[in-house]
Amino acid sequence: MRVVATAGHVDHGKSTLVRLLTGMEPDRWAEERRRGLTIDLGFAWTTLSGQEIAFVDVPGHHRFVPNMLAGIGPVPAVLFVVAADEGWKPQSAEHLAAIRALGVRHLLLVITRADLADPETALRQAKQHLGQVPHVVVSATTGQGLDELRAAILALTDRLPAPEPAADVRLWLDRSFTVGGAGTVVTGTLSAGTIAKGEELQLASTGQLLRVRGLHTLGRQCDAVPAVARIAVNLRGVDRAELVRGDALLSPGRWRTATVVDVLVAAELPTELVAHLGSVAVPVRVRPLGTVGARLRLARPLPLRIGDRLLLRDPGRGEVLGGAEVVDLDPRPLRRGGTAARAVELTTNPLTIHLRTKGFARTDELRAAGLRAPEPVFADWHADPEHWAAVVRRAPGEVESWRQAHPLEPGMPAEALRQRLDLPEVALIGPLANAAGLAVSAGRVGGAVLPARMEQALGALAAELAGNPFAAPDLARLAELGLGGKEVAAAVRAGRLLRVAEGVVLLPEAVTQAANVLARLAGPFTVSQARQALGTSRRVAVPLLELLDRRGITERLADSSRRLR
Template sequence: MRVIATAGHVNHGKSTLVQTLTGRDPDRLPEERRRGLTVDLGFASTRLPGGELAFVDVPGHHRFISNTLSGIATAPAVLLVVAADGGWEAQSEEHLAAIDAFGVRHGLIAVTRSDLRDPGPVLRDAVGRVRRTSLGAVEAVPVSARTGAGIDRLRALLDGLVTNMPSADDAAPVRLWIDRAFSMSGAGTVVTGTLSEGTLHCGMTLVVSGTGEETSIRGLQCLGRAVESISGPARVAVNLRRTPLSRVGRGFALVEAGGSWRTTTIDVRVVDAERLPVDVMLHCGTAAIPARARRLADDLHRLTFATPLPLRLGDRLLIRDTGRRTFLPVTVLEVEPPPLRRRGSAAAWAETLRSTARPGDLLRRRGIARRADLVAMGAPPPEEAIEYGQWLLDPKHARHLESALAAAVTDHDRARPSEPGLPPAEAARILDLPDDALVAVLTARTLVIRDGRVHDPRRPTLAPGALAVIAELTELAASVPFHAPTARRITELGATHQLLAHAVRAAALWGGDGIYLLPDAPARAVAILRTIDEPFSVSDCCRALDTSRRVAIPLLEHLDATRATVREPDGRRRLTEHSGL
């Protein structure tokens, strides 16, 4: 199935031509039939050899331009209608500008009322104008609904259009812009729209873009026929479950969760930005909402609006300058831009946007992002990205963060030598990381996480004072391994109990009750105590180890705690079977 929207000046015969092609009058409202004027979107369809073709007939009068844009914005192709006896007029130009702004690339030109005047000059003029737009070179045919001249030729061209248009992506996330919403007895709320890509199926859960509320599909119809599923492009009617009519309407969209980004602020590139006023009307899908524009630099602007829109990078939108009655094409570059609070931040951000304008550049622009967020924003995750859980890191940004983390570790160790190693939570805060777990990625090449802190293995982790104590103990080990430096000597060596406690945690020293020895002191003590009679007293231990009670008591208490020794009722000790461990 294919969908095509009409376009053209009021009273140039759009609706009459659709009725001739389909056998159905697209004007459905009593007011339209009474006035002979299309006011709102009309719908009709026909079957061609290449498949079914649905028409979205749009109003031609400028007073109903919002309705017109709702039809053009969501259609993958257009039938531009120009009357031979009217020629190119105001809404012909306006509608073509809208077609170009939305980037529609497929279509035809029909010159109507060719029985009333020579269609040649109008046909050639229309073809020349269209060639300069997104449509490019298209086929054009003169027709007459009254005589039937050219209708068969137009049908053939439409059939070729249906056959040759590229297929939509059935697996793409659904974003169905609602153009009608009504209530049916026994069914409840029904909405209609043009499904451009993706697949809908009964029971599917969707999100209403304007409210963020979830809904589900109770039933589906395509061209009046009930279906279990339907893929775009297609005209569809969706019966929603547990959704009041007051919660949906034209301008909202039904979207798959994670398929687009719900936003009220976007950064865009605007064609002919010199003419952009502050207050504009933004047209996106079937939505038409007021927006405020802030110039960032040259053709780059920030748009803010009150009603959330489901957008992706690269979306083509339209800005309407209501004062001048002009249209300006817009391309979405960012769907969640950063706040601009400092002087000069707008210009700096504009430069960043220029250098990363493609959707695939989003990770390079952000440095770090969730994979799901990139997908929702319409940015394909780069193959070279560094992946860690749900997070993706740009390689260049990751290298920058690695350097910054190494510097932060150095600064921390200099400022707090008694607590070497930077806690990951503090590292995440300094680097402005969204998740503490990302610190692990940044330590992979040059840093290590040990004892719950980030260390630089290329730099001694012990402070100079602690190293001096270790050096003195090492020198004494050959003759008096159980002589521990006094508190005064520790101070003379430039150490503190905090520094030495860290050395104990790092297994560079053994410590207990203010006494510090080399880390193998308990094992050496057990080996010596094996050579004396048991049970032995503290005094016996002091003589065997050639040390004082100041050292022997905490050492024996350590051996008790580790079950290397056991105390007798009289206070003496024996070695246990665990003493050999």
């Protein structure tokens, strides 16, 4: 699944777009539907070419900016909506400031209401602020551009970073309610990690361990839900009133809470602000540390990690002041002259904090601080010897623990190991694995061959596809071969199978083989002609052609025919 949020000025058509794309009503409250105004977060979902996509619809009115920030905070991609008949407006600017402060880099500009005005003026205004981002022009009234919008959303989600299902869970809560016969339910956007039925999660605000009674995602009941996902968690042993927006469910023992943090900032700040992260908004007191740093004292403890980005907002002026990167979760007390000393440290060598708290720094940063660089462990990365030795000792245990929890996975994802060991860059996994005697292949550490029963099943499938590489077996045949859902997923991750769509898998070389077959067709071809040439069914041909479109091998024309690029 991929999760996308909306953004943009009030009444520019964000909720209308979500309704058209999903067929669902994102406005949950009767007052919202009566007034035609989104007040709180809305949620809806759809499937595009086999890809499940959930939408978080946010309010555009300036009075509901905190609700908007709670929706955008955990989401990696945004549909930025600007109406053709109104153009760039004040809340467009505030939403853009929020997106930039949170570090959201994946945007799709959507110009709406193209039936009411020439969209070129609004498009030009938006590009002046957003830069050269992909864009689509649509009209909900006439249907103009909706097919292009769906294709652009798929392209947007294809550019998102790969999910991290093995990472530590930090689920920021955006809703809590009671379901008759089930009890307390909370919802949120799971941006990393996996939550499973029956496991215990830690409530950030109290430290209480809560058992997961049930899980739902996109209206389905599940035994486990990996990131990225919109998720509803049924919890045992806690009243709904104890769970509020901005609290979080955590992997037990994996997160440190902090009330005083040092951050890197690029703006002058007043002494009192509100910091936003995920779905939480917390008052903070600010102590400047020179021109690039500040010490924030939070009104309540939050589960944080170095590298987290906070959005800083002045609620009095209703203004987003910018973003701040957390660089120290346990800063030492400031004594006489300490503010100036800390300012110099942050100004000349921001990652000195990383060296002290994590044991790493780059060559140029050490030189700038007047420090003699030790022997690098990789490229220009240097490590404190004791810290590096401790990390090397921990690595095999972390890999083995992960392997026991995920026996079908072809090794632990390098990014997951980086997070477990708090390494500053995934590139350090290579030298770390060498020092620890661990193998690294295709971005995974400590990989092993697939179980013998899976190798046998994959061999049988390859033999069946040898005669017709596009005759994808149905789910019943896959099950007969011993390739259930978990086994197919493991084979896809290992690069042994290609998932064309839900329930449609082929061998990885099928893409190249299909391109070669289609190259023999004269001129543009229809789906039917492609199906006949490939010797397969529409169940396979349609998603396979859409996959070729996304990879730039084929191009869909205005009359729905295709040609090779």
